[in-house]
Amino acid sequence: MRKARVLIVLSALVFTSTSALAEGERELAIIADTLLVRPITIVAIPVSAVIYALASPFAAWGGNLEQTRKVLVTDLVTFAFGRGIGEFEGSSNRR
Secondary structure, eight states: OHHHHHHHHHHHHHHHHHHHHHHOHHHHHHHHIIIIIHHHHHHHHHHHHHHHHHHHHHHHHHTOHHHHHIIIIIHHHHHHHSSOTTOOTTOTTOO
16 A cells, blocks of 8 residues: 555656646746755755754864854755745746
8 A cells, every 4th residue: 555655656746747847947946846955955954953063063163163054054944945946046947
């Protein structure tokens, strides 16, 4: 039963992606962002936060704690939640 559900979901994703190719670049960017980029980024946030927690004593000692927090936590959270769906910085498919 579980294999059947996985197969149905994967089939839906493949057919959705295929139809998006025909509709244009913007739609493909939205689908890729929704199905791949955002989930991966959201999973990466806690991993990056743990890395920041481990690196913060060394960063404080070196005087670059603020830059370390920006690179490892703030930028990632902003990328995940602070932009429109399908909009990538420097992307040519913005409207």
